[in-house]
Amino acid sequence: MKVIASKNGLEATRRAYEMMAAGADPLDAVIAGVNLLEDDPNDTTVGYGGLPNEDGVVELDAAVMHGPTHRAGAVGALRNVRFASRVARLVMDETDHVLLVGEGALRFAKAQGFKEEDLLTERARKIWLYWRQTRGPDDDWLPPPEDQLDPDVLEYFKKQRTTGTIHCAALNAAGDLSCATTTSGLAFKLAGRLGDSCSIGAGLYVDNAVGSCGSTGRGEANIENLSSFAAVEWMRAGMSPHDAGMEMLNRVVKRTAGRLRDSEGRPKFNVTFYLLGKDGTHAGVSFWGPTLFAVTDQSGTRHEQCAVLYHRPAAPENK
Numbered sequence: 001m002k003v004i005a006s007k008n009g010l011e012a013t014r015r016a017y018e019m020m021a022a023g024a025d026p027l028d029a030v031i032a033g034v035n036l037l038e039d040d041p042n043d044t045t046v047g048y049g050g051l052p053n054e055d056g057v058v059e060l061d062a063a064v065m066h067g068p069t070h071r072a073g074a075v076g077a078l079r080n081v082r083f084a085s086r087v088a089r090l091v092m093d094e095t096d097h098v099l100l101v102g103e104g105a106l107r108f109a110k111a112q113g114f115k116e117e118d119l120l121t122e123r124a125r126k127i128w129l130y131w132r133q134t135r136g137p138d139d140d141w142l143p144p145p146e147d148q149l150d151p152d153v154l155e156y157f158k159k160q161r162t163t164g165t166i167h168c169a170a171l172n173a174a175g176d177l178s179c180a181t182t183t184s185g186l187a188f189k190l191a192g193r194l195g196d197s198c199s200i201g202a203g204l205y206v207d208n209a210v211g212s213c214g215s216t217g218r219g220e221a222n223i224e225n226l227s228s229f230a231a232v233e234w235m236r237a238g239m240s241p242h243d244a245g246m247e248m249l250n251r252v253v254k255r256t257a258g259r260l261r262d263s264e265g266r267p268k269f270n271v272t273f274y275l276l277g278k279d280g281t282h283a284g285v286s287f288w289g290p291t292l293f294a295v296t297d298q299s300g301t302r303h304e305q306c307a308v309l310y311h312r313p314a315a316p317e318n319k
Helices: 007-021 026-038 084-094 102-111 122-133 151-156 219-225 227-236 241-254
Strands: 002-006 060-066 071-078 099-101 166-171 177-183 204-207 211-217 271-277 282-289 292-297 300-305 307-311
Touching: 002 007, 002 026, 002 271, 002 282, 007 026, 007 166, 007 292, 007 300, 026 060, 026 084, 026 166, 026 177, 060 084, 060 204, 071 084, 071 102, 084 102, 084 177, 099 102, 122 151, 166 204, 166 211, 166 271, 177 204, 177 211, 204 227, 211 219, 211 227, 211 241, 219 227, 219 241, 227 241, 227 271, 241 271, 241 282, 241 307, 282 292, 282 300
Parallel strands: 071 099, 282 307
Antiparallel strands: 002 166, 002 292, 060 071, 060 177, 166 177, 204 211, 211 271, 271 282, 292 300
16 A cells, blocks of 8 residues: 655555554545644644635635546635635535536535635735735835735745645555645635636546556646646556656656746746556655655555656746
């Protein structure tokens, strides 16, 4: 058995592994794992407490895929429900569809018994408000004096515009695979913007005979390249998870627009892939390093280093 995840998923991998050891289906296990992040108000990347869109509204994307049945479910731009991955699972189980978005996704969640709640925490609101106040010199908003800035705001804006995602994939003792991805998306995005996290084949993909791949980073790059599907297909052709991931990174680099490259021609954004083979081999690969990812297996729970194309402090992840 093995569970892998993005860096923020260390405890998610531990929970999923323990559940599978007790007999849980791998999809139930990874959803329970990512629920830890969806429920954490201190994580501004996922679920409750995630950073909002440009209007100050939290919109969530999530998808799940079940290897044994090759079924998937997803929600996009979901408001007012923190456990987007659970709603995605119900789209898979309770409908003849794969993806529900916006108001339709919310109505479906409410029909399934989810209660609406305000997902914008005070911390996330303060960060968004400062972004709005400093958006441009022609705005009528005025920012507070620098010496009066809230510590949470100061800490966040030491980084570039950024937010993250959690991807988690599992292989059980029977050799069955499943995965889940959930996110609050790119901070301050246009309302209604969908990233790759709710796009099957782009942000995640499983073939139970081969392996799985999921991603964090610039969602638009993964959508344009169907990155996760392509990486799994290279694994089908005989590549290791590491080699398939690096091949996918190089493909994305070749197709990156000039406006998104630095002076040396390298992508100014980051993309990271998390790959898990049917045989239990695994890899994390990333444009920029150092970058970590999470693993739990019989050797314990730990972070491992991703293989990278370029070395410098990690670029922002625009999921």
